[in-house]
Amino acid sequence: MAPTPTPTHCPYCALQCAMGLLPDPGPVPVRVEGRDFPTNRGGLCRKGWTSADLLTHPDRLTAPLLRGPDGTFAEVSWDQAYDTWTAAIRTAQQTYGPDAVGVFGGASLTNEKAYLLGKFTRLALRSSRIDYNGRFCMASAATAGNRSFGIDRGLPFPVADLDAAHTVLLVGSNVADTMPPFVQHLAGARAAGRLVVVDPRRTATADLTDDGQGLHLQPRPGTDLALLLGLAHVVLNEGLADSSYVATRTSGAEDLRRSLATWWPERVEGLTGVPAGLIRDVAVMLAERPRGTYILTGRGVEQHVDGTDTATAAINLALLLGLPGGPDSGYGTLTGQGNGQGAREHGQKADQLPGYRSISSDRDRAAVAAAWGVDPSVIPGPGLPAVALLRSLGRPEGVHCLWVNGANIAVSAPAAAAVEEGLDRLDFLVVSDIFFSETAAHADLVLPTTQWAEEEGTMTNLEGRVLRRRRALTPPAGVRSDLQVMAAMARRLDAPGSFPEDPAEVFEELRRASAGGRADYSGITYAAIEAGEAAYWPWPAGGTPTPRLFTDRFAHPDGRARLVAVAPHPHRHHGEHGPVVLTTGRLLEHYQSGNQTRRVASLAQAAPEPRMEIHPRTAEQYGLPDGGMVRLTSDWGSATARTTLTEAIRPGCVFVPFHYAHQGAVNRVVGDRTDPLSGMPEFKGTPVTLTSLPEETP
Numbered sequence: 116m117a118p119t120p121t122p123t124h125c126p127y128c129a130l131q132c133a134m135g136l137l138p139d140p141g142p143v144p145v146r147v148e149g150r151d152f153p154t155n156r157g158g159l160c161r162k163g164w165t166s167a168d169l170l171t172h173p174d175r176l177t178a179p180l181l182r183g184p185d186g187t188f189a190e191v192s193w194d195q196a197y198d199t200w201t202a203a204i205r206t207a208q209q210t211y212g213p214d215a216v217g218v219f220g221g222a223s224l225t226n227e228k229a230y231l232l233g234k235f236t237r238l239a240l241r242s243s244r245i246d247y248n249g250r251f252c253m254a255s256a257a258t259a260g261n262r263s264f265g266i267d268r269g270l271p272f273p274v275a276d277l278d279a280a281h282t283v284l285l286v287g288s289n290v291a292d293t294m295p296p297f298v299q300h301l302a303g304a305r306a307a308g309r310l311v312v313v314d315p316r317r318t319a320t321a322d323l324t325d326d327g328q329g330l331h332l333q334p335r336p337g338t339d340l341a342l343l344l345g346l347a348h349v350v351l352n353e354g355l356a357d358s359s360y361v362a363t364r365t366s367g368a369e370d371l372r373r374s375l376a377t378w379w380p381e382r383v384e385g386l387t388g389v390p391a392g393l394i395r396d397v398a399v400m401l402a403e404r405p406r407g408t409y410i411l412t413g414r415g416v417e418q419h420v421d422g423t424d425t426a427t428a429a430i431n432l433a434l435l436l437g438l439p440g441g442p443d444s445g446y447g448t449l450t451g452q453g454n455g456q457g458a459r460e461h462g463q464k465a466d467q468l469p470g471y472r473s474i475s476s477d478r479d480r481a482a483v484a485a486a487w488g489v490d491p492s493v494i495p496g497p498g499l500p501a502v503a504l505l506r507s508l509g510r511p512e513g514v515h516c517l518w519v520n521g522a523n524i525a526v527s528a529p530a531a532a533a534v535e536e537g538l539d540r541l542d543f544l545v546v547s548d549i550f551f552s553e554t555a556a557h558a559d560l561v562l563p564t565t566q567w568a569e570e571e572g573t574m575t576n577l578e579g580r581v582l583r584r585r586r587a588l589t590p591p592a593g594v595r596s597d598l599q600v601m602a603a604m605a606r607r608l609d610a611p612g613s614f615p616e617d618p619a620e621v622f623e624e625l626r627r628a629s630a631g632g633r634a635d636y637s638g639i640t641y642a643a644i645e646a647g648e649a650a651y652w653p654w655p656a657g658g659t660p661t662p663r664l665f666t667d668r669f670a671h672p673d674g675r676a677r678l679v680a681v682a683p684h685p686h687r688h689h690g691e692h693g694p695v696v697l698t699t700g701r702l703l704e705h706y707q708s709g710n711q712t713r714r715v716a717s718l719a720q721a722a723p724e725p726r727m728e729i730h731p732r733t734a735e736q737y738g739l740p741d742g743g744m745v746r747l748t749s750d751w752g753s754a755t756a757r758t759t760l761t762e763a764i765r766p767g768c769v770f771v772p773f774h775y776a777h778q779g780a781v782n783r784v785v786g787d788r789t790d791p792l793s794g795m796p797e798f799k800g801t802p803v804t805l806t807s808l809p810e811e812t813p
């Protein structure tokens with residue numbers, strides 16, 4: 116009988132494409148095949164197809180590594196690793212207090228791991244100091260969603276709903292590279308000639324609008340807030356708003372109307388560079404509704420110091436048009452990481468407890484304390500958001516002993532050189548990863564962890580649908596899952612409450628802890644998902660899943676969405692560097708910090724080094740030849756890249772992907788100023804100076 120493939124999902128992004136894993140006799144132990152599912156319909160991108168190459172990669176960590184007095188790493192037993200780490204935790208706690216021990220998590224972790232990581236920090240370490248890389252990813256959109264809708268589920272509708280859309284406004288997202296199989300859901304809008312892409316670069320996604328299939332708007336980086344205000348101004352002034360929806364389903368319309376009065380398109384054109392006529396055309400397009408209209412945002416508009424307000428402006432526009440909760444319309448943000456949605460719901464965020472509960476609310480604390488079997492007073496208060504946590508490393512009142520579990524901050528955090536200095540100031544750094552990352556290079560202890568195809572668990576995709584991750588292979592001897600590590604350490608630290616190492620048991624606990632919360636998983640079971648139930652949260656025990664939110668009411672107590680008046684802050688940076696603006700983002704071939712994809716031979720060959728996209732006119736101004744080396748310098752530091760001259764990018768700005776290490780790590784240049792509401796850094800707008808480098812410069 117032919118073997119049956121193990122049905123699971125891709126290890127990488129939030130589209131969580133369905134795949135089957137078939138045992139294979141070759142050097143790669145399983146063969147990946149696409150599996151039919153509503154989000155990907157059998158399609159996968161290059162990263163998904165090659166994901167199994169990493170399972171038996173020679174670089175794989177297979178034993179704990181402890182740094183000796185001479186600075187080199189040596190393999191140690193797990194017991195020795197746990198004992199050394201426990202001693203370091205106790206020393207830090209005794210010397211500086213419980214908040215001197217911190218945790219940095221990630222959204223590649225399953226729901227089970229993310230949930231237990233929050234519990235481990237609060238109960239086993241008795242510390243408030245936990246945050247995670249979602250702060251660099253979804254924080255602005257999440258803050259905006261909570262403020263406007265009272266809840267944060269990235270897409271409040273199934274992805275396949277977009278198929279029927281007539282008009283789609285895609286702001287700051289390059290799905291053709293970041294979620295290729297998603298593009299099929301834009302086919303309807305493209306056929307109608309009504310896909311509108313807003314990006315300072317003519318990306319692969321912007322190219323989808325060629326040949327009359329839509330419009331590409333090319334604003335200056337960081338000016339989307341003004342652009343969205345301009346669109347909303349036209350909607351109001353031209354009588355295009357859905358006034359009965361605004362009257363019955365929202366509050367705050369009067370303030371919003373006043374705040375929009377002066378954002379006429381000609382003024383917006385001056386700020387954004389987008390022609391006033393186009394702004395009027397797009398507003399009219401969005402309002403015409405023979406069939407559905409959707410507004411979607413991505414990191415391009417959210418990763419700014421005004422990212423929350425920019426996402427809010429997109430939501431305001433959608434609400435004025437009456438889109439959210441409609442049968443064939445809506446607003447959504449495209450969540451990025453594999454478990455970007457679930458990992459922001461169950462308590463690895465500094466201010467949050469499982470079920471999307473608030474760590475500052477007495478009611479929420481009592482509910483979770485009851486589920487954990489502890490007194491609410493045992494749970495610490497809010498900690499520090501990621502950038503503040505990283506700034507505190509090794510500082511007097513800061514974190515002195517850190518566990519990084521599921522992030523490569525030496526590459527992906529802003530002001531990366533300062534982060535590396537912080538890591539070196541620590542008394543003790545533990546890094547758990549599959550591969551020896553640039554962050555692990557700073558560690559005292561490195562712990563090898565299982566990979567996706569070796570473990571069971573759940574992931575929540577960009578639609579808020581909970582999926583099963585299935586084990587197809589036995590992990591290499593010597594590798595432990597993050598759950599096993601937490602269970603072992605909780606015992607050593609005499610933690611109150613339970614720390615099961617079996618994901619099914621953890622999920623049962625998560626269900627109970629989330630019951631009654633905003634992200635209620637209590638009705639979801641492994642068995643239901645395996646039986647093919649579409650497990651969209653909230654799914655309360657005894658109730659039904661919720662594929663579509665907001666059909667009757669929003670999540671605020673009065674059921675109405677808030678229209679929140681926002682305006683560009685006089686915040687833009689005026690340091691000694693400029694006037695070229697650096698923006699950053701992704702390539703199709705690489706994933707995030709590149710710790711995984713830089714090790715896949717075909718991906719590394721396709722995109723071996725950082726290239727800086729620059730317009731020929733700007734390049735000429737700075738004397739930069741095509742294919743030459745350039746140094747980018749900001750108030751925070753410098754990095755190098757090779758130039759690619761292209762008319763696809765706006766003059767006056769440059770683009771560099773963040774997937775590379777050392778001198779190629781563009782986050783050494785990116786600053787760590789943050790959005791005051793979300794804690795999101797300004798990844799997409801750093802003033803830089805550019806210097807041509809001779810070829811041999813390292």
Ligand SMILES: Nc1nc2c(c(=O)[nH]1)N[C@H]1C(S)=C(S)[C@@H](COP(=O)(O)OP(=O)(O)OC[C@H]3O[C@@H](n4cnc5c(=O)[nH]c(N)nc54)[C@H](O)[C@@H]3O)O[C@H]1N2
Binds near residue numbers: 128413
């Ligand atoms: N190949 C690949 N796919 C991925 C990932 C990956 O690393 N690699 N990561 C996953 C994750 S975690 C995430 S969060 C998503 C991110 O997915 P996206 O949001 O699509 O990714 P980015 O490339 O960060 O940014 C999107 C676009 O924003 C544009 N942009 C830059 N500045 C501005 C601006 O000021 N305004 C506007 N309107 N646009 C701007 C950039 O030119 C870029 O094309 O991708 C997921 N998928």
Ligand SMILES: Nc1nc2c(c(=O)[nH]1)N[C@H]1C(S)=C(S)[C@@H](COP(=O)(O)OP(=O)(O)OC[C@H]3O[C@@H](n4cnc5c(=O)[nH]c(N)nc54)[C@H](O)[C@@H]3O)O[C@H]1N2
Binds near residue numbers: 224249700706711785
């Ligand atoms: N300049 C710039 N910087 C950015 C961005 C940008 O657009 N521009 N985007 C930001 C965004 S949106 C994001 S999401 C972040 C992502 O930045 P990172 O958090 O650095 O992302 P990854 O490279 O995915 O890091 C995850 C690490 O965890 C490991 N890992 C995977 N699964 C597991 C697991 O189950 N357990 C453990 N212990 N480890 C695991 C992987 O091997 C990898 O080393 O980068 C942010 N940084």
Ligand code: SF4
Binds near residue numbers: 125158164294295296
């Ligand atoms: S689009 Fe995302 S989930 Fe799908 S195969 Fe590519 S990386 Fe994996």
Ligand SMILES: [Mo]
Binds near residue numbers: 251253451452
């Ligand atoms: Mo992300």
